[in-house]
Amino acid sequence: MTPISLTCERRRHAAACLGTVLLALGLAGCAAPPAASSKTELPFEQAVANATDGLVAQTQKLPGFLAQVGGRRSVVIDPMIDAGSAQQTAATQALQSRVIARMTTKFESVEILPFERANLAKARYLLTGTMTRLSPGQPQSPLQIDLALTELGSGTVAAHASAVARDEGLNHTPLPYYQDIPVPTRDLVIESYVRTTATPQGQRADPYYLERIAVAPVIQQATSLYNAERYQDALAQYNAAGGSADGEQLRVLNGIYLSSAKLGRTAEAEQAFGKIVSYGIANRQLGVKFLFNPGGTVFWSEPRISGPYAMWLREIAKASADARVCMEIVGHTSHTGSVAYNDGLSLQRARYVRQRLIGESTALRDRTTFSGRGFRENIIGSGTDDAADALDRRVEFKIVGCDAAAA
Structure with missing residues (x-):
């Protein structure tokens, strides 16, 4: 172990330095704690370590933590997500497992409890985490890692830290549930989770999430x-x-x-x-993952994938007609091929879906328009045309004013 006399500026401060070591419960010596936020691009492992260390270092200054010297601080983790896609992926699992390993091995005073209802009453703190691509839709662009530790009793963010990681060798394949869902899960609850995780230390967490x-x-x-x-x-x-x-x-x-x-x-x-x-209609937007055969407007040929599509279209037509709403049907494509090609392809696919809806309910003829965005609004942007970027090949149903639909 490095002598305290080497880690402190002056030997006469050795006693004070030793006290800091004891309070830190895992932070070595009097070395300055890691920065809570850094924009320097780092390898993934180092970025996770820096963010985790920065998070825990902030807690050493909190009276509630310092009063528990000799005890353990209990934490529950609401599983970490990709902030852009609102998915749990292999990469977000890797982030969470590394944060847990770092916290529990380096900081012995931290106890991670399983994310169970009973433990919400036992734990004092809630940990959330997100991974956000800094250039959305651009594969391999850097990823910002955000971690927030919220005190459950007060609803205040006790600590927040972030770091920027290079996307080198990370697997962004969604977990099975997220691969299979027909509609992306980014609703008000998920948006509130993301806002909470980005909340600075000392401010209130988003109440919609905590409630x-x-x-x-x-x-x-x-x-x-x-x-x-x-x-x-x-x-x-x-x-x-x-x-x-x-x-x-x-x-x-x-x-x-x-x-x-x-x-x-x-x-x-x-x-x-x-x-x-x-x-979706009540919240004025519905995005559905319709997969098409490459380069065309025919739904994916494999019945296991496209078999439910007829029912999906029937339910969309029925609900929108019953609600007497007007919609813009927006097609999207993955990041493969030229801009002009994908703009045309996304427009054709939106037109095809509109025709299918009108076939289910002729009332929708005057209540729907269609447009194509190509890959300009990609969420993933990998262009891999597999499970990882399925969200990019979605069709959105945006509720608009009926004057706009008639225009």
Whole structure:
């Protein structure tokens, strides 16, 4: 171990320095703690380490933490996500596992509790984390890692740290649930999670997120069961979450639909998808992952993928006609090929979807328009045309004023 006399500026401060070492409970010597935020691009492992160390270093200054010398600070983690896609991916799993390993091995005073409902009452702190691409839609651009530690009792962000990582060798494939969902899960709850994770130290976490935190462990347990192909158990948990006061979330509605479909419960799956559509209409935007054969306007040839599409279109047409809303149907493509080619292709695909909807309800002829964005609004931008960038090949249904639809 480096002698204290070498880590302090002057030997006469050795006693004070030793006291700081004891309080830090894991921070070596009197060395300055890592910066809470840095824009320097670092290798992924180093960026995670710096962000984690910066987060915990801030807690050493909090009276509540210092009073617990000799004890352990309990933390629960709401699973970390990709802020752009609102997905849990192999990369966000890697981020979370490395943060946990760093916190529990370097800082022995931190205790990570499983993300369960009972532990929300036991834990004092809630840890959230996001990974955000600094140039959205541009593959391999740097990723900002944000970590926030929120005191559950007060709702205040006790610590926040960030670092920028180079995207070198990271796997951004979504976990099975996120690969399978028909509608991206970025709703008000997820947006609130992202805002909380970006909140500076000392400020209040986003209340919309914290007010709904009690149901989050149930949703996560259901999603873990779905990823493990335990669809019956997953459905039971999604239904339990959906029955709670704060359970009307896209994550839950998607989960009920997917689990029902996997179990062959066609009627229940169709009913669940109808609720997804109604939720989207109520929130004035619905994005659906329709996959097309490469370069064309024909839906993906594999029935396992495109088999439900006829039902999806039927439910979208019915719900939008019943609600008497007007929509702009917007096509998107992945980042493969020229700008002009993809602009035309996305327009053709939006036109095709509109024609299918009108076939289901002629009332939509005067209530819909269509447009194409090509790959200009990519969320992933990898151009891999696989599960990783499926969100880029979506069709959006934007609720607009009926004057705009008629124009």
